[in-house]
Amino acid sequence: MHIPDAFIPMGQALIYWVIALVFIVLALRWARRSMGEEKVPLVAVLAAGIFAIQALNIPIPWGTSGHMVGAALAAIVLGSPFAGVFVLTLVLLVQGIIFGDGGITVMGANIINMGVIGGFIGYYGYAGIKGVIGNAYAAAFIAGWASLFVSSLLCAVELAIAGTFPLVPALTGLGLYHAVIGLIEGGITAGALYLIASARPDILEHPAGVSA
C-alpha cells in the first residue's frame, strides 16, 4: 500500500507530512513517558521483523499480492497505538530512502495510513474486541485485519482527493484487495502475538490473558 510520489500532488502531500509530523511528535512523547529503556531491544527487533516480513509479498487472487504492515502488532505488543507510529515511521523511512518503496514527498501519507491508522485501529480494535470476546488471539486477528482494511480505505480517499482515482472504484478496488490481504495481516499478528506470549509473556505491555 506504499503510495509512490506521482500519485499525490505536492501540495496535498505536504499537508499529509504536517499531519504525520504531529503524530511523530506524539509518538516521541509516548516513548519518553512510557517506553522504558528495557523495551529498546524489543522495539528494534519488532522493526527488523516488520521490515523483513514486508518484503514477503504473498499472492492473493486476481494477479495481485500483498504483505503484512505490522503496525497493529507493534501497537498490541507495546501497548500503545503510538508504538505503531514509532516503528512504522522508521521502517517507511528506510524503505523510501534506501529502496524507493513508497515515495519521499508522499511519505507523510504513508505514515498516516500504515503507522497511524494501523496503530490506532490495531490497538483499540484489539483492546475492544478482546474485552467483548475474551480471546486475545481472535481479537488480534480481527484487529490486524481491520487495521489493514481501514488503512486501504483511507488510502483510497486520499487518492480520490488527489484526482488519481475516482472515489468509488478506488474504495471497491483497494477495499476488496485489502480485505483479502488483511487475512495475512490478521494471521501473522495473531501468530506473532502467540509466539511472544508463549516465549516471554512478561514483555507484553498488557498480558494476552488467555490461560494456556
Place this chain on the structure above:
Amino acid sequence: MERRQFVIISVAIALVIAVAAPFLASGDPDGLESAFFSIYGAKPFMGSELDEDAAGAAEEQVVAATGNDFSYEAVMPDYSIPGMDKAGEVLAVVIGTLLALVLVFAVAKVSARPDN
C-alpha cells in the same frame, strides 16, 4: 526464555525471512498497484493479465494528472542491487532488515524513558 536469547532468536527469524523473501515473494502487483492498473485499464479488476504498454502509459498519465514529477534514485531500487540478480535481492533485504534494526534501536535508545 532469557531476554537475550529471545532477542537473538527474534533477529534470527527476521533474517531467515529476509533471506527467503526474494525467493518466495510474489512479483504480482500489490493491492494499490493492482487497483491503479485496473482503474487505468491496464489490468482486469479480477483478472491477472497485465498489459505492460497500458501500465507504462498509466504511469505517465498519473504524473500528468497530479503534477508530482518528483523522482528519486534509491540506492537499492525495488530491493535489488543494480548489476546483481537474486543474490543482490537477498543482500538488499538483509541490509534493510539490519538497517531497520540498528536505526530503530538508536532512535528508541535516545527517545526512551530513562530507567531510574
